[in-house]
Amino acid sequence: MTSVEEPARPNGRIRDAARTRAEILDVATHEFARAGYDGARVDEIAASTRTTKRMIYYYFGGKEQLFTAVLERAYGVIREAEQSLDVEHLDPVAAIRRLAELTFDHHEQHPDFIRLVSIENIHGAEHIAASEKLGKIGSPALDVIRRILESGQKSGLFTADVDAVDLHAMISSYCFFRVANRHTFGALFGRDLVAPARREHYRTMLGDMVIAYLTAERATD
Amino acid sequence: MTSVEEPARPNGRIRDAARTRAEILDVATHEFARAGYDGARVDEIAASTRTTKRMIYYYFGGKEQLFTAVLERAYGVIREAEQSLDVEHLDPVAAIRRLAELTFDHHEQHPDFIRLVSIENIHGAEHIAASEKLGKIGSPALDVIRRILESGQKSGLFTADVDAVDLHAMISSYCFFRVANRHTFGALFGRDLVAPARREHYRTMLGDMVIAYLTAERATD
DNA sequence: TCGCTAATGTACGAACTAGTACGTTAGCTA
C-alpha cells in the first residue's frame, strides 16, 4: 500500500497540462460512450481522473464542450487510420474488398467511437455543427473510394451507378449496425453479431455484398 | 381562445384510463426519442399531457418502466406491419426486393422508433431484457425471409450461403443507418441520406444490393 | 532567487429531477 512507485512529489501535486487534458479526454470518452451525453456525469468523469472537476471546466469550459472535444479526437483517430490506407496498387475488386475489410475492422476495434456517433445522432449532430475542426475534417477514405470506383467503372468491371459517398454509406451501414445494434439484435433474434466465431463470416459477407453489387449484370432497360 | 370545442365538463376532469395511458405513451415516445433516456424529463412528458406526472407513476411505476412500455409498443407496431407482409406469391427475387422495400419504407416512416432502438442499444438493451413481452415478440419478417430464402436456394437462383437472420441484419443495417445516422453523415459528408429527392435512388440501391449478393456467381474453390 | 502565472484543489450553491404523501372526485354498481 505505502507507495514505492510514486515519484518523489513534495505534496502529491504534479503539473502537466497536456497529460491532465489527455487523461480527462480518455475518461470522458469512456463515460460518454458508456452512458450517453445526458447519462454521463461530470463528477463521475472527474472522480475517475487523477485530477478534479475544476480542471474539466478549466480546460474545456463545460460538459458540452468536453463532449465536442471527445468527438473531435475520436474522429481524428479514424481519419488517421484512413490516411494510412494503401490499396491503390490493387485491382479495383481487391481494393474495394480491402477497403471494406479495413472499415469492418476499425468499427469492430472502436466500439466506443460507434457509441459516440450514435449519441451524437440522437442529439442531431449539434456538436459536430458547433465544432470548427469537425466541419472540415474531410475523409481520406472517400478520396480512396472515389479513385477505385472511377478506375473500376472506366474498365467496365463495375457496372453499378454509384458515387463514392453512397458506397461509403453502404459499407459503413453494415459495419456500424453490427456493432451499434448488437444488443437489441442479440436480445430479439438471439444472435450475437460480434461473436468472435462469426467474425470471419461477417467480414467475408460484407466484401461479397459490396463486390456483388458493384459487378452485377444489370438489365439495360 | 375561449373554448368552444371542449365538451361540457363540470370541472375539466374526465376519466378515461385507456386514453390517459395511451396519451402518456404517445408523448413519452416523442420525448424519449427526442432527448434519449436520460435526456428525457418526466416532468416534461407530464407537462405535454392532458394529465399530470402523478399518472405516469400511477400507470407505469417509474421512468424506467415507462421507457420499457414505450419500447414494447414501438416494437409491437413493426411486428404488426410485418404480419401484413404478403410476398409469398412472388418469385424469390421479386419477393426479396419487395421485402427489402417494405423494410426501407417502414424505417423511413418511423424515425422515432429508430431513435428508440439506438437509445436502447446505448443502454445495452437492458429494457428489452427486463420486458416479458419483448423477449418473445418474435419476428414475422424473419419467417418470411426464411421461406423465400429456402425457395430461392432450392431452385438454384440464390447462390449465397446466408440464413434468414443474417440477411435480415443486412437489410436492416442499410435501412437503419440511413435514418439513424443521417445527422452525422450529413454534417460530415454533406449529403442528406433522407432527402426526398434521393429516396427512390436509395430504395432501388438497397434492392439491387441484396439481389446482387444473393444471386452473384461465386468462385467454387 | 524572486515573483508571476499557469495549473490545481476545496468547498459550496442554485437549479433541477425523480419520486411520493396526501387529498379529491367521477361515475359505476348495488
Next chain:
DNA sequence: TAGCTAACGTACTAGTTCGTACATTAGCGA
C-alpha cells in the same frame, strides 16, 4: 341514491448535478 374505488390533482422532498467563487502552489523566466 348511497357509497365505493379507480382515476386523478397538488404540493412537496430528498438527492443529485452542473457549475463557480475562492484559495493555493509548482515551477519557469528575469
